[in-house]
Amino acid sequence: MWSRRLFLAAGAASTVAPAWAALGGARFLAAAREPSGDYALCGLTDGGDIAFRVPLTARGHAAAAHPTRPEAVAFARRPGTFALVLDCSDGQVVRRLAAPDGRHFYGHGAFLDGGRVLATTENAYASGAGRIGFWDADAGYRRIGEVASGGIGPHEVIRLPGTEILAVANGGIRTHPAHGREKLNLDKMRPNLAYLDDGAVVERIELPDPKLSIRHIAARADGTVGMGLQSERAPEETVPMFATHRRGGPPTVYGAHLAPGFAGYVGSVAWSRDGTRLAVTAPRGNRAAIWDGAEIELLHRPDICGVTAAGGGFAFTDGLGGILTERGTRKHPCNWDNHLVSL
Amino acid sequence: MIRSLALVLALTAPAAANPLDDHVLPRVAAFAGATEALAQTDCDVDALKAAYAPAATAWAAMSHLTLGPVEAEGRGQVVLFWPDGRDATRRGLALLRERGAEGWTPEGIARASAAARGLGALERLIWEAEAEPCALTRALTRDLADTAARIETGWTNGFADLMRTPGTAGNARFLDESEVRAAFFTALMSGLEHLSDRRLGAPLGTFAEPRPARAELRRSGLSLAMVVAALEGMRELAAAMADAPETDAAFARALDAARRVDTPDLSQVAEPGGRLRVEALQTAVDAIRQVADVEIGQGLGIAQGFNSADGD
Structure with a gap:
């Protein structure tokens, strides 16, 4: 069983580790489909150029970047049962993580303890219980334990900056691999945002509307978590599209007027580095919204989905191959997959 | 001889059609013109009906152009709130009536729900209420024409240029x-x-x-x-x-x-x-x-x- 003993030194890296920067100046990771139909994980520079590419055997979803080694864990798309640990300096597959029997991955993971432990979101699909699996990254990614995620359908897991606390977006939607991606419990879904400390749920909050699936989250330096929401109501219903929460307080929801234009669906969320702005992307609405706490600025791009902090603002990727940064735009002959990850 | 003939053919051949000049800009101008004509119409029910129809069909002929200026600020819904399965148009219009004349300023109308504005609300007023109160009818025809004008300006003064210059610096909307x-x-x-x-x-x-x-x-x-x-x-x-x-x-x-x-x-x-x-x-x-x-x-x-x- 994984325990606190693993969390002795938590060095939160705020700048790119030299090992990553050495790879052609890579600052971000994104999975892509290439014109050949093959899939790859790419490193991108802050100007939007491709710094490196590592082939993937299947469509990726998100990646988790090791904080010190040039190692990325690429998760297969839900309900994938494998994740690849890639050495991005030479493209080699270092390890292939197989979900334990009766589990599948949801597509996200996060490193803890300065990169010594990898946490993954998983579905124990016989019962539908959400699990967080732990893997020892210093011992060949050996499985070292798992705990309850605090809900159904844990999708994204993140580490709160400067802590070893995990925040988990329990999307609330039950699925079973025998039924593909079919949603099995929409009538009684209850998503939540759960915080795990030392493997135990220490706080859990729900939004007023249980039909808003909490799937993607991002945390800023003070621990405030931004949540991107996916509505299971009619797409034209004006329901909140994002929310924030800081431990000990109630959640606050925002952006109901955005919902029709978003088609009720947020694909990704990120804070700016200084924490003053939150960006949410709406690939079904072909737009992103940047919120500064008062005003919302809209950015229109087809199939825009990936977003992460970059420079003083954000970088975005879209399904047409576009990369938008404050330094300009690039277009590559590929389809960028859902998420853009900062190194 | 052959070369000069080719040159003549090249010069006289019609320019390749392009959606902006041959569809979008004429259609948004036609919608702006038809709604302005409706806004210039007094509260004579027959005259309003006659002016309403071309405004409505001018919208239908461009309502598929949801990109850009129509998508901004939810203008498509403001022009015509439909489908309206819950009859928000009736409720929105009732609220606007209750508010009285001081609520029928351009600012007041702009604050009203989209369902209370545009072609749907005007249809109720003209066909079911004899265009009364006249001041509300006139305020709504004015508001519709203003929205149509903003859509046209949005196209001519920005969005058409974005579509003509994909891939240029500052054009994040169209990369190629x-x-x-x-x-x-x-x-x-x-x-x-x-x-x-x-x-x-x-x-x-x-x-x-x-x-x-x-x-x-x-x-x-x-x-x-x-x-x-x-x-x-x-x-x-x-x-x-x-x-x-x-x-x-x-x-x-x-x-x-x-x-x-x-x-x-x-x-x-x-x-x-x-x-x-x-x-x-x-x-x-x-x-x-x-x-x-x-x-x-x-x-x-x-x-x-x-x-x-x-x-x-």
């Missing part, structure tokens, strides 16, 4: 020419889908439960005219996008099918014989989508919805 073509193609395909699923599908309902009261602008008897105008507008767009004879023929067949529909408010969906003709029209519209998808879409190499269809 293929994205401009894809944007028009998406407008065409989703416009056809809206025509089939909503403009026709809403009143059709099911055979057991037809929904004639759900027809678009049925009170003014413009439901069929909206369908025809939409077909004509999208046919123009398709022709400006590509040399697509099969698509054009499919549009012609749909317009023929529309001519065989004889109730302007599509109320024939409620009786079996008449219903068949509306269903035949819907089938003809669906056929356009299939033909255009192959004839226009495959040439564009458009990868649709890699992320939006992913569902995570």
Whole structure:
């Protein structure tokens, strides 16, 4: 069983580790489909150029970047049962993580303890219980334990900056691999945002509307978590599209007027580095919204989905191959997959 | 000699059609003009009805252009809040009436719900309330014309230039020419889908439960005219996008099918014989989508919805 003993030194890296920067100046990771139909994980520079590419055997979803080694864990798309640990300096597959029997991955993971432990979101699909699996990254990614995620359908897991606390977006939607991606419990879904400390749920909050699936989250330096929401109501219903929460307080929801234009669906969320702005992307609405706490600025791009902090603002990727940064735009002959990850 | 003949041919050959100059800009100008004419009309019910119809059909002929200025600030909904399954138009209009004349300033109208503004609310006032109160009718026709003017300005003063200059610095909306073509193609395909699923599908309902009261602008008897105008507008767009004879023929067949529909408010969906003709029209519209998808879409190499269809 994984325990606190693993969390002795938590060095939160705020700048790119030299090992990553050495790879052609890579600052971000994104999975892509290439014109050949093959899939790859790419490193991108802050100007939007491709710094490196590592082939993937299947469509990726998100990646988790090791904080010190040039190692990325690429998760297969839900309900994938494998994740690849890639050495991005030479493209080699270092390890292939197989979900334990009766589990599948949801597509996200996060490193803890300065990169010594990898946490993954998983579905124990016989019962539908959400699990967080732990893997020892210093011992060949050996499985070292798992705990309850605090809900159904844990999708994204993140580490709160400067802590070893995990925040988990329990999307609330039950699925079973025998039924593909079919949603099995929409009538009684209850998503939540759960915080795990030392493997135990220490706080859990729900939004007023249980039909808003909490799937993607991002945390800023003070621990405030931004949540991107996916509505299971009619797409034209004006329901909140994002929310924030800081431990000990109630959640606050925002952006109901955005919902029709978003088609009720947020694909990704990120804070700016200084924490003053939150960006949410709406690939079904072909737009992103940047919120500064008062005003919302809209950015229109087809199939825009990936977003992460970059420079003083954000970088975005879209399904047409576009990369938008404050330094300009690039277009590559590929389809960028859902998420853009900062190194 | 041969060279000079070639030169003459080159000079006299018509310039390649382009969707901006041959479809978008004339259509948004026509909508702005028709709504301005409606706004200039006094509270004479017959005169208002006469001016309302061209404004409504001018909208139908461009309502598929949801990109850019129409999408901004939800203007499409402000022009026509429809479908309106919960009758928000009635409630919104009632609230606006209650507010009284001081609420009917341009600012007051702009703060009202989209359902209380635009063509839907005006249809209720003109056809069901003798255009009374006149001051409210005039405020709403003015508001509609102002919205149409903002849509036109948005196109002529910015968005058209973005579409003409893909890939230039500062143009994050269109990174290359293929994205401009894809944007028009998406407008065409989703416009056809809206025509089939909503403009026709809403009143059709099911055979057991037809929904004639759900027809678009049925009170003014413009439901069929909206369908025809939409077909004509999208046919123009398709022709400006590509040399697509099969698509054009499919549009012609749909317009023929529309001519065989004889109730302007599509109320024939409620009786079996008449219903068949509306269903035949819907089938003809669906056929356009299939033909255009192959004839226009495959040439564009458009990868649709890699992320939006992913569902995570």
